[in-house]
Amino acid sequence: MLGWMKKSVNPSINGVTGKECNSFSTSTDGKTETICFSDDAEYVDPDPGHSFEDVEKQVFGTSSIPSMSGFVEQALSMSQNLSETVMKGFRPENVPIYATLVNAYMVFDRWFSSIPGPTQPNRLFVYSATSHGSTSHVKKQLAKGYPQKTIFDSLHENGLDFGVYFQNIPTTLFYRNMRRLKYIFKFHQYDLKFKRDARNGKLPSLSVIEPRYFDLKGLPANDDHPSHDVANGQKLVKEVYETLRASPQWNETLLVITYDEHGGFYDHVQTPYVNVPNPDGNTGPSPYFFKFDRLGVRVPTIMVSPWIKKGTVISRPNGPTPNSEFEHSSIPATIKKLFNLSSNFLTHRDAWAARLSTSSDRGRREQGLVRVSGRGGAIGCCSKRRSFLEQLPDEMGKTMNVKEAHEYVKAPFQGSYEQAKRLSSWRGRVGHCRHEVFSNY
Numbered sequence: 067m068l069g070w071m072k073k074s075v076n077p078s079i080n081g082v083t084g085k086e087c088n089s090f091s092t093s094t095d096g097k098t099e100t101i102c103f104s105d106d107a108e109y110v111d112p113d114p115g116h117s118f119e120d121v122e123k124q125v126f127g128t129s130s131i132p133s134m135s136g137f138v139e140q141a142l143s144m145s146q147n148l149s150e151t152v153m154k155g156f157r158p159e160n161v162p163i164y165a166t167l168v169n170a171y172m173v174f175d176r177w178f179s180s181i182p183g184p185t186q187p188n189r190l191f192v193y194s195a196t197s198h199g200s201t202s203h204v205k206k207q208l209a210k211g212y213p214q215k216t217i218f219d220s221l222h223e224n225g226l227d228f229g230v231y232f233q234n235i236p237t238t239l240f241y242r243n244m245r246r247l248k249y250i251f252k253f254h255q256y257d258l259k260f261k262r263d264a265r266n267g268k269l270p271s272l273s274v275i276e277p278r279y280f281d282l283k284g285l286p287a288n289d290d291h292p293s294h295d296v297a298n299g300q301k302l303v304k305e306v307y308e309t310l311r312a313s314p315q316w317n318e319t320l321l322v323i324t325y326d327e328h329g330g331f332y333d334h335v336q337t338p339y340v341n342v343p344n345p346d347g348n349t350g351p352s353p354y355f356f357k358f359d360r361l362g363v364r365v366p367t368i369m370v371s372p373w374i375k376k377g378t379v380i381s382r383p384n385g386p387t388p389n390s391e392f393e394h395s396s397i398p399a400t401i402k403k404l405f406n407l408s409s410n411f412l413t414h415r416d417a418w419a420a421r422l423s424t425s426s427d428r429g430r431r432e433q434g435l436v437r438v439s440g441r442g443g444a445i446g447c448c449s450k451r452r453s454f455l456e457q458l459p460d461e462m463g464k465t466m467n468v469k470e471a472h473e474y475v476k477a478p479f480q481g482s483y484e485q486a487k488r489l490s491s492w493r494g495r496v497g498h499c500r501h502e503v504f505s506n507y
Contacts, residue, residue, distance in 0.1 A: 067164060067290075067325075067366045068173065069155040069333075070105050075168055078379040080175040082155060086334045088138035090149070092127030101138050103332060107154035111293035114152050114330025115144050118201045118354065121182040121362065124330070125337055132339055132360075137332040152331050156296070163300040164368065167307070167323075172369040172378040177392040178337060179327040179362030180415070188326040188362065188394060189237060191345075193217050193274075195395040195416035199348030201356050211242030214346070217272070217398035218252075219243055220409035227270035229263070231256040233278040233288075260306075264313040272401060272434040277302055292329065307370065310435070319433045320404075321370040322397065322422070328363035335364045341389040345413035358415075361393055369422060383420030395419035401434055 072081025087102040115124075120140055127136035141148035158165040167173075180191035186208065187197035194216045200207060218241075221228050230236050233256045238244050244252075254260070256275065263269050277289040277299065288298035303323060310319050339360035350356030369380075383390050395416040402411065403421050411417040 067156060067161060067296075068168065068175075069103070071158050071165060071168055071173075074158050075165055076173075076377055076379060078377075079168075079173060080335060080381065082334065086332070088135055088153065088332065090138055090142060092129070092133075092135050092139050101150060101153045103153050103155060103334075105155055105157045107156045107160070109293065109295070110151055112145065112148070113292040114148055115140060116184050116327055116330040118181075118183040118350070118356065120330060121328075122354075124332075125182060125363065132336045134332075134334055134336060137330075141330070155331075161296065161300060163304045163307075164366070167303075167368050167370055168377075170376055171371070172374045172380060174367040174369070174380045174392050175364075176335065176381045177324065177365060177367035177396075179325075179365050180394040181356070181358060182337065182360065182362040183327070185326050186237075186240065190214075190240065191394040191415070192324075192326070192397055193238065194241065195398050195411070195413040195419070196345035196348070196358075198346070199350060199358075201350040201354070208240050211245060212240055213242050215412055216241050216243060217401050217412065218249070220398075220402065220407050220412070221272055221405070222248075223409050224405065224407050226272070226405060226407075228252055228272040228274070229254055229259075229270045230274045230276065231260045232276040233257070234276075234280050236276055237279075238274060238276070261309050264309045264315065267314040269313065269315055269319075269433055269435070271405065275302075275306060275435065290325070306435075310370075315433055317372055319371065319435060320422075321435045322367070323370070324367040324394070324397075325365040326394075328365055333364045337361050337363055338389075338391050342391075343414040343418045345395075345415035361391060367392070385420070387418055390418055390420045392420045392422075396422060404434065 068079070069082040072079040072083070082103050084103055084105070087100040089100050090098045123136045123140040123143075125132045125134060125136065127133050127139065129135065137152050138149045141152045179188045180195075181187050181197065181201060183201045184203060186203045187200045190197040190200065190212060194212070194214045196214055198207075198212050198214050200212070218228050218238075229252055230238050231254050236244075236253050243249075254263075260273075260275070278285060278287050279289050279291070281287045281294065286298045287294040288302040290296050290299040307321065310316055310321060313319070337360065342359050342361055344358045348358065350358070380392070383392055393415075395413070396419040398412055399416040399419045400422040401407070402409070402416070
């Protein structure tokens with residue numbers, strides 16, 4: 067997405083030159099045919115591999131250190147056509163909104179995903195600095211909800227507000243705490259509320275924009291996930307940016323645009339693999355028993371604020387430890403810093419992660435706004451009964467089209483939302499009854 071901007075937007079960016087190559091095989095000392103990085107990226111289908119196992123092959127190849135040499139070889143194991151696909155990047159003119167923002171504001175060229183794995187574990191790190199031992203999409207755990215504390219809880223403890231503006235479904239419900247009745251009014255339909263809140267100067271301290279994860283008739287997905295058109299993602303970023311620029315809160319707003327993981331596409335920057343702290347003592351499942359002691363592949367991250375000097379490029383951070391890096395846990399760490407939260411760090415990882423900073427770090431309390439791209443989960447709900455995951459017939463997912471799946475996951479959440487609103491109006495009579503929203507990926 068940003069690699070070729072080194073050539074035509076800002077030479078300070080650690081991007082690509084076209085001399086970055088991968089061999090068809092990593093076991094022959096590079097003596098086989100190679101594919102070098104090019105600038106003719108286009109529509110992508112099928113989706114490149116980015117499971118924990120896939121990333122292991124992409125990053126290490128046959129080496130014991132992250133040589134970043136196995137992308138082509140891993141892609142070939144899935145499809146012949148993918149070997150070239152993963153070695154392509156967009157010309158800046160084909161992602162013009164990003165090119166404009168990178169030129170006018172700040173880009174991080176050393177921001178890594180939190181683990182070498184897929185979407186959901188990395189998304190969990192964004193707001194809780196841990197995936198609670200998950201290295202893959204564990205459907206039952208997603209349905210049950212992850213138990214860790216989140217930055218949303220810390221904000222609430224400190225009397226600060228937050229809001230989740232979602233388009234299809236709010237994947238932040240994969241945190242169990244976010245299903246509590248006290249948070250039900252924190253969720254807003256993006257199309258109905260975001261522009262109005264921004265126009266009226268009523269955006270909360272932290273706003274989360276969740277993109278559209280499904281292609282629907284007249285409403286294309288805008289999360290940049292293959293096989294979705296990245297032009298729609300550019301439109302979303304432009305809309306959010308222009309909405310904020312017109313808001314009376316613009317002078318106290320920080321917009322962060324990032325991606326949950328690299329999607330299986332090539333990067334030449336070695337992933338950090340030493341002195342990365344395990345967040346909470348959890349380890350991944352067999353057969354790898356991952357210790358969460360190294361980071362994933364670099365992802366595009368842009369920061370926008372009227373306080374940022376034009377064309378800023380941020381690489382290695384200045385603390386809080388000599389080996390700290392920018393990664394998804396930097397988001398909760400930065401929120402804690404900006405708002406001077408009295409709550410403890412969420413895990414050892416956000417205590418270690420680098421913090422974002424701008425010239426606005428002069429005691430001002432900024433609004434925060436985060437957009438995280440990538441495929442999210444579908445949400446269902448129920449109250450005091452089995453989760454939708456347990457009720458879903460095994461063959462249903464194989465026969466549903468996208469529209470049917472969208473309606474299936476949207477309707478239950480909407481029903482639970484309406485139910486919770488009714489409950490909140492007479493919560494004094496609820497007694498000890500506890501209502502929760504269950505989700506299904």
